[in-house]
Amino acid sequence: EIVMTQSPATLSVSPGERATLSCWASQSVSSSLAWYQQKPGQAPRLLIYDASTRATGIPARFSGSGSGTEFTLTISSLQSEDFAVYYCQRYDNGYTFGQGTKLEIK
Amino acid sequence: QMQLQESGPGLVKPSETLSLTCTVSGSSVSISYYWGWIRQPPGKGLEWIGSIYYTGSTYYGPSLKSRVTILLDTSKNQFSLKLSSVTAADTAVYYCAGGGGNQPLHYWGQGTLVTVSS
Numbered sequence: 001e002i003v004m005t006q007s008p009a010t011l012s013v014s015p016g017e018r019a020t021l022s023c024w025a026s027q028s029v030s031s032s033l034a035w036y037q038q039k040p041g042q043a044p045r046l047l048i049y050d051a052s053t054r055a056t057g058i059p060a061r062f063s064g065s066g067s068g069t070e071f072t073l074t075i076s077s078l079q080s081e082d083f084a085v086y087y088c089q090r091y092d093n094g095y096t097f098g099q100g101t102k103l104e105i106k
Numbered sequence: 107q108m109q110l111q112e113s114g115p116g117l118v119k120p121s122e123t124l125s126l127t128c129t130v131s132g133s134s135v136s137i138s139y140y141w142g143w144i145r146q147p148p149g150k151g152l153e154w155i156g157s158i159y160y161t162g163s164t165y166y167g168p169s170l171k172s173r174v175t176i177l178l179d180t181s182k183n184q185f186s187l188k189l190s191s192v193t194a195a196d197t198a199v200y201y202c203a204g205g206g207g208n209q210p211l212h213y214w215g216q217g218t219l220v221t222v223s224s
Binding site for chain 2: 001032034036038042043044045046049055087089091092094095096097098099100
């Protein structure tokens with residue numbers, strides 16, 4: 001069973017600054033990696049799939065990179081609405097989520 | 107635009123079976139999508155429970171596999187979840203979701219809280 005690990009658990013960043021979130025897979029998932037954003041009381045929203053493709057309607061400040069076992073989500077200039085919990089997910093064979101990174105205001 | 111909506115009891119007694127239904131609108135469950143269930147215990151992360159392909163093939167996550175059944179009802183444009191022998195640890199918000207083959211879960215329901223308590 002592939003395990004997805006995210007780092008850090010909590011990230012404190014000021015509005016307007018860049019945020020970098022990491023995700024590791026215990027085995028290669030090729031590029032079958034997605035990122036979701038979840039705000040309190042809401043369902044997760046798909047941001048990035050195929051490691052680097054933005055989903056429909058997602059602003060260009062969100063970008064994804066990586067392949068195999070190491071992946072990164074970058075938010076180039078944080079807006080107030082970006083403070084949330086972010087999950088990575090592999091979907092090459094079933095689905096497995098990381099434990100999440102909480103992005104909070106510094 | 108595809109929309110998904112969960113429905114079912116919000117309270118289930120320990121040892122009983124949790125049953126939820128997801129109704130799909132704006133599209134058909136007969137398209138080549140995987141339809142799945144994900145849960146989130148209060149204050150915790152997301153756990154994939156299992157999925158069903160439009161052909162009826164099912165795929166279950168390892169931790170709940172022995173207690174889960176997912177079914178597809180094309181006549182009602184719905185799919186369902188049954189989780190047997192529930193305990194308090196199964197208390198969670200349950201989401202239904204859908205996505206294409208080798209794709210992530212593009213579409214999600216709003217989620218429904220199920221509490222296991224006597």
